[in-house]
Amino acid sequence: MSKLTPPLPKFLRPAPSRSHEDDGAGEGNGGEPGRAGKVRESAAEGSANVVGWLDERSGISPIVRAQFYRKVPKGTNWFYTLGSATLFAFVSQAVTGVFLAMYYEPDTSRAYESAAHITNEVFLGELVRGMHRWGSTVMIILIFLHMARTFVFGAYKYPRELQWVIGVVLLVLTLAMGLTGYLLPFDQRSFWATTVAVNLNASAPVIGPYLADFMRGGAEFGAASLARFYALHMLAIPGLIAALIGAHLYLVAKLGTTAPPWLKAEKKALRQEGI
Amino acid sequence: MNAREKEQYLREYSILKGQGKPFFPYAVGKDGAMAAITLGVIIAMAILFGAELGPKADPTTTTYSPRPEWYFFFLFELLRVIKPPELTLMATLGVPTICLILLLLLPFYDRSAERHPLKRPIAMIGAVATVVAMAYLSIIGALGGPPSEIEIPVAAQYKPGADVTAASGCLGCHKIGENGNTLGPNLTEIGDRLGRDAIARTLVNPTAPMPSYQGLKQENPEQFEELVDFIASLKKASEEGG
Ligand code: HEM
Numbered sequence: 001m002s003k004l005t006p007p008l009p010k011f012l013r014p015a016p017s018r019s020h021e022d023d024g025a026g027e028g029n030g031g032e033p034g035r036a037g038k039v040r041e042s043a044a045e046g047s048a049n050v051v052g053w054l055d056e057r058s059g060i061s062p063i064v065r066a067q068f069y070r071k072v073p074k075g076t077n078w079f080y081t082l083g084s085a086t087l088f089a090f091v092s093q094a095v096t097g098v099f100l101a102m103y104y105e106p107d108t109s110r111a112y113e114s115a116a117h118i119t120n121e122v123f124l125g126e127l128v129r130g131m132h133r134w135g136s137t138v139m140i141i142l143i144f145l146h147m148a149r150t151f152v153f154g155a156y157k158y159p160r161e162l163q164w165v166i167g168v169v170l171l172v173l174t175l176a177m178g179l180t181g182y183l184l185p186f187d188q189r190s191f192w193a194t195t196v197a198v199n200l201n202a203s204a205p206v207i208g209p210y211l212a213d214f215m216r217g218g219a220e221f222g223a224a225s226l227a228r229f230y231a232l233h234m235l236a237i238p239g240l241i242a243a244l245i246g247a248h249l250y251l252v253a254k255l256g257t258t259a260p261p262w263l264k265a266e267k268k269a270l271r272q273e274g275i
Numbered sequence: 276m277n278a279r280e281k282e283q284y285l286r287e288y289s290i291l292k293g294q295g296k297p298f299f300p301y302a303v304g305k306d307g308a309m310a311a312i313t314l315g316v317i318i319a320m321a322i323l324f325g326a327e328l329g330p331k332a333d334p335t336t337t338t339y340s341p342r343p344e345w346y347f348f349f350l351f352e353l354l355r356v357i358k359p360p361e362l363t364l365m366a367t368l369g370v371p372t373i374c375l376i377l378l379l380l381l382p383f384y385d386r387s388a389e390r391h392p393l394k395r396p397i398a399m400i401g402a403v404a405t406v407v408a409m410a411y412l413s414i415i416g417a418l419g420g421p422p423s424e425i426e427i428p429v430a431a432q433y434k435p436g437a438d439v440t441a442a443s444g445c446l447g448c449h450k451i452g453e454n455g456n457t458l459g460p461n462l463t464e465i466g467d468r469l470g471r472d473a474i475a476r477t478l479v480n481p482t483a484p485m486p487s488y489q490g491l492k493q494e495n496p497e498q499f500e501e502l503v504d505f506i507a508s509l510k511k512a513s514e515e516g517g
Binding site for chain 2: 067068069070071072073074075076078080081082084085088089092108112115116119126127128129130131132133134135136137138140142148151152153154155156157158159160161164165168169172175178179182185186187188189190191192193195196197256258259261262263264265
């Protein structure tokens with residue numbers, strides 16, 4: 001397989017040695033090239049370009065190269081873009097979320113006003129709020145489609161079981177983002193829908209009342225609840241999601257994506273492998 | 276999958292992978308196109324539908340509809356479909372939790388080597404049934420009428436109470452006449468079953484998931500009394516009398 005790897009693109013190839021350019025200058029004062037000359041040489045070479053500079057210090061280019069030019073199996077089709085589209089939707093949520101956080105105030109007396117300020121006054125505020133609002137819908141749709149794809153293709157089977165398990169946790173966390181974010185604008189609809197959702201939780205056996213108390217930050221729904229939902233929505237859940245996406249993608253890179261299940265390697269190729 | 280099947284799979288996979296195309300630029304190109312479409316759809320929806328902001332949250336009362344995001348409709352609807360109160364626990368937590376655990380553990384009980392969807396009839400039927408059930412619950416959840424109208428004839432002295440009831444969102448969970456939802460008990464003839472005091476007690480100290488209206492009682496005792504009067508007046512006779 002390594003023989004088939006295509007050549008590196010120009011910007012990733014090692015820079016050609018510069019020593020011949022320096023020849024004249026280095027030996028101009030009659031002396032041997034000497035240690036000083038060598039150091040100058042390697043220093044000049046090292047900083048030839050940014051990629052070279054980074055590579056010299058991190059040794060990352062073989063990894064990048066292996067990832068970029070790894071093969072994706074025969075038959076990879078558009079359904080395989082759903083996972084990266086989900087990732088993209090998450091990134092979009094993160095970016096728009098950061099801009100919203102610049103203006104939003106998680107305080108029962110200010111939350112609604114700051115949301116209104118974003119919507120009505122901040123430059124492009126309504127667009128960014130709208131993108132965050134509808135981005136959540138898009139992300140939920142994409143994550144379900146991605147899950148459906150991996151289910152139909154049997155991609156959850158050996159050796160990708162762990163990927164599926166991480167995926168289900170990501171699904172739950174994404175839904176939790178939807179729940180916690182819904183309260184933040186603090187208008188009538190969001191307040192009451194969340195109240196009911198928390199009350200539903202309270203009716204769960206054993207842990208229900210504790211869970212509900214934890215979410216509310218007390219027995220009543222109010223300022224503490226808003227602060228908790230804000231912290232969960234802004235820090236805890238997205239942090240967990242980002243970490244788990246990292247693990248999910250590590251496994252994608254390590255194991256590769258499946259080939260569509262209706263493709264079979266020909267008998268001939270199997271025999272050539274030398275069974 | 277036993278050891279031989281695992282090995283067979285890995286071998287076949289490595290061949291199909293060897294016959295494939297490099298990730299860059301082929302897969303990256305498709306992923307990029309899909310990302311552009313995703314961003315386009317998000318921006319288009321943001322422009323078309325905007326970012327709605329209703330009236331400010333007011334824990335004491337006024338109009339509200341306890342409506343979740345559309346992707347939670349099926350959960351709320353599940354509550355309505357499973358009626359008997361001793362089963363609501365099952366509905367809110369039991370069914371979803373069991374489904375979630377089944378989903379999480381899928382790779383550990385579905386261990387056959389077969390991956391082709393048409394050769395996994397049980398898995399596919401199960402999946403399609405789940406999707407249909409969730410879609411059905413979501414749709415009837417979405418079609419549930421607006422929770423803020425009362426259309427039964429109301430005697431003049433109870434009119435203010437009917438308005439408070441409509442504004443308090445009781446219809447989000449209760450049916451009065453033809454209007455409202457069926458999450459909680461039907462209130463059309465509640466006056467026959469519960470007295471005025473019992474109703475007032477329920478409102479201040481309800482069973483979850485019904486929210487408490489203690490706030491209304493404190494902030495606006497007059498409206499609270501009107502509300503209770505109206506609910507208590509809902510009897511079979513009063514309906515006939517018009
Ligand atoms: C935040 C959410 C998620 C992100 C960003 C994400 C991202 C990805 C990406 C980029 C891939 C590469 C292949 C592809 O795109 O199809 C992938 C593969 C996979 N994902 Fe996800 N995913 C997410 C959620 C899920 C969920 C909810 C499940 C299922 C419960 C899941 C199960 C899988 C499996 C089994 C694979 C391997 C597919 C294969 O090898 O063909 N993922 N994921």
